[in-house]
Amino acid sequence: MNDPRAALSALQKELSQVLFGQEQVIRELLATAVAGGHALLEGLPGLGKTLLAKAFAQASGLSYRRIQFTPDLLPADITGTEILEDGQFVFRPGPLFAQVVLADEINRATPKTQSALLEAMQEQSVTVSGLRHPLPEPFLVLATQNPLELEGTYPLPEAQLDRFMAKISVQAPPRATWVRILSEEPTPPSAVEGLDLLAARAESRQVVASQPALEAIADTAQLSSEEKHLRMPLSPRGAKAWLALAKALAYLSGRAHLEWDDLRNAALPALAHRLLLTEEAQFEGLQVAQVIQDLLRRTMPK
Numbered sequence: 461m462n463d464p465r466a467a468l469s470a471l472q473k474e475l476s477q478v479l480f481g482q483e484q485v486i487r488e489l490l491a492t493a494v495a496g497g498h499a500l501l502e503g504l505p506g507l508g509k510t511l512l513a514k515a516f517a518q519a520s521g522l523s524y525r526r527i528q529f530t531p532d533l534l535p536a537d538i539t540g541t542e543i544l545e546d547g548q549f550v551f552r553p554g555p556l557f558a559q560v561v562l563a564d565e566i567n568r569a570t571p572k573t574q575s576a577l578l579e580a581m582q583e584q585s586v587t588v589s590g591l592r593h594p595l596p597e598p599f600l601v602l603a604t605q606n607p608l609e610l611e612g613t614y615p616l617p618e619a620q621l622d623r624f625m626a627k628i629s630v631q632a633p634p635r636a637t638w639v640r641i642l643s644e645e646p647t648p649p650s651a652v653e654g655l656d657l658l659a660a661r662a663e664s665r666q667v668v669a670s671q672p673a674l675e676a677i678a679d680t681a682q683l684s685s686e687e688k689h690l691r692m693p694l695s696p697r698g699a700k701a702w703l704a705l706a707k708a709l710a711y712l713s714g715r716a717h718l719e720w721d722d723l724r725n726a727a728l729p730a731l732a733h734r735l736l737l738t739e740e741a742q743f744e745g746l747q748v749a750q751v752i753q754d755l756l757r758r759t760m761p762k
Contacts, residue, residue, distance in 0.1 A: 464660035468494065468712060470652045471519050477647040478515040479508045481637030488628045488729050489516065489602075491708035493657060494664045497625020497701060498581050498601040500566075500616075500733065507630045509604040511646070513562040516602070519649035520657065522559035523596065529569035535576035539586040540593070551588060556580050559596050563603035567614050574620050577601065581623040598657045618692065618736070625701045626729035660711070667707040669718040676723065677703060679759040684735060689751055692736035702730040720760055727752055 468490055475486045485501075489512065492499040501509040510526075517524035527538060540554035555561065556577075566574060580586050581601055585594045603624070605616070621627075633641065677699050684693035694702075706726035710718050732748050741751075 463654075464656050464663060465711065465714065467652050467655040468660060471516075471655060472712075474519040474649040474652060475512065475515055478649055479512045479646070480640050480644075481633030482508065482512070482630065485512070485628055485630055487709075487712065488626060491705055491712060491726070492626040492628070492729075493598075493600055494660050494711060495625060495701075495704040495708040496598075496661050497704065498603070498623060500603050500605055500621070500624040500627045501630055502605045502607065502627060503630030504632075505606065507632065509630055510562065510564055513560070513564075513602040513604070515649045517560035517562075519652055520560070520655055521651045522598070522600075522657075524560045524562070525555040525558035526562040526564055527555050528564050529566050529573070531568065531570060533569045533573045535573055538573065538576050539580070539588060542589055549589070551591070551593065553593070554586075556586060557593075557595060559598055559600065561599075561601050563601060565606060566603040567605045567616055569614070571614060571617055571620075574614070574616055578620060578623060598661075621733045622695070622697060624733065626705055627733035628729055629732075664704075664708045664711040667710045667716060667718055669703060669707065673718050673720070673723060674703075676759045680755050683755050683758060687751060687755070689737055689741040689746055690735055691738045692734070694731065694735060698731060698734040702726055705730045723760065724756060727756055 472486055472490060476483060479486065489499055489501075493516075501512070503509055514524065514526070527533075536554070538554050538556055540552050540557070542549040542551050544550075563577065580595060580599075584597070584599050585592050587593070601624075681694040681696075681699050684690055687693065702723070706718055706722040709726055710716075710722045713722075728749060731752055735748055735751060737746060737748055737751070
């Protein structure tokens with residue numbers, strides 16, 4: 461299988477046999493991987509977030525490590541450290557040195573440990589004792605997060621959130637899927653032949669975005685800076701992540717040109733964790749999804 465897009469389609473089918481009734485979640489995860497970003501999977505315990513991350517690594521043939529985040533986890537436990545061996549210091553890599561890293565329940569660790577991921581996610585390297593150690597390619601962080609209302613969770617710092625290209629909301633499956641979940645065991649995923657994620661990323665970048673589409677993104681960014689309900693508007697990094705995710709969705713659909721629906725479908729996962737509401741808006745019960753939908757109505761054709 462030499463076509464990266466065909467391999468991705470096969471990967472999507474494999475994952476749908478593992479996580480039932482979550483086709484949109486799987487598609488958004490694949491789009492994030494194709495776009496070259498990291499994904500934050502948010503949802504209540506037991507919905508299959510960890511299962512999806514492990515299945516993605518298995519089916520894609522990428523190396524995989526899982527880090528269970530806890531309050532006593534230290535940055536060196538993630539990045540690695542130097543140890544004295546035969547009279548000299550030798551670097552021992554931490555679990556970050558894998559192609560797919562699952563940061564499980566990331567918001568149960570302290571902000572200090574959460575921020576240890578910043579350099580890895582942005583620069584694809586870690587620095588220990590002044591020496592830079594590159595991480596493997598492709599490198600993808602899949603973090604799972606419990607809703608902040610649960611006991612023992614710490615909110616992710618804004619800078620950490622911004623390093624995730626997409627925040628993917630994992631909801632309970634539709635009722636029609638429950639009987640299948642209860643009566644059928646997931647099929648262990650098979651490794652997909654010919655999957656070249658780096659080649660898919662290169663092809664995804666070639667998807668053409670029209671001038672009106674680029675102007676709509678710019679208009680949305682401008683309006684977000686004027687929106688009274690937001691304390692943090694859309695940044696250039698966020699706008700570029702939105703565009704890259706929309707291009708990846710178009711690529712997965714087999715199109716060489718961006719359509720308005722691609723931008724709309726990419727907006728919530730790309731922007732929901734970046735457009736932060738004011739305290740007044742939260743007190744009023746306003747949801748960030750409502751603000752995003754209002755911005756899109758004002759900047760995009762129906």
